[in-house]
Amino acid sequence: MFNESKVAEMAAYLLLKSGGRMPYLKLMKLLYLADRESMARYGFPISDDHMVSMIHGPVLSRTLNLMNGDSRSQAKWGQLISAPISYDLALRGLFNPESDIDELSKADLEVLDAVWQQFGHFGAFPLRDYTHEHCAEWVDPDGSSFPISPKTVFMAIGDLPDVAEGKADYLNSRRQLAQFLSSMK
Secondary structure, three states: OOOHHHHHHHHHHHHHHOOOEEEHHHHHHHHHHHHHHHHHHHOOOOOOOOEEEEOOEEEEHHHHHHHOOOHHHOHHHHHHEOOOEOOEEEEOOOOOHHHHOOOOOHHHHHHHHHHHHHHOOOOHHHHHHHHHHHOOOOOOOOOOOEEOOHHHHHHHOOOOHHHHHHHHHHHHHHHHHHHHHHHOO
């Protein structure tokens, strides 16, 4: 289930690696690629956000809402990350991964480090272009947006269709269970 605090920590961790500020397009691509890498390594994304194809490539839907200032659910996001200024996002204050991360696992941080190592040097638009060319699950939405299914991502990262379907079914079951448990609180 989507966890805004976890996504805020993911974003803050990557912003820290970039010196505290970066274009939100680049941050979105790095977050998307981190979820994709986690799916390749472990069979599930870090953020558990809904993936969609948009004009600038694949994005994480609810995370995009946070980046654009969705005020309904900004508890930790608003504490860690400033509102966009000239298409950049920045850390709001000091962020110490040793003490300020309580949602991300060691494996999550390893994925974020690997994505930063591979893509951190890209500019925003070259990274966007990379996702257009190398993320086969992205389909040009022609000015709209289309959902990207987990099965499509698994197939794009090399799983056979039956394996991809099994992994996607597992993710859907996991999300349904998390929603059910959340409703019981």
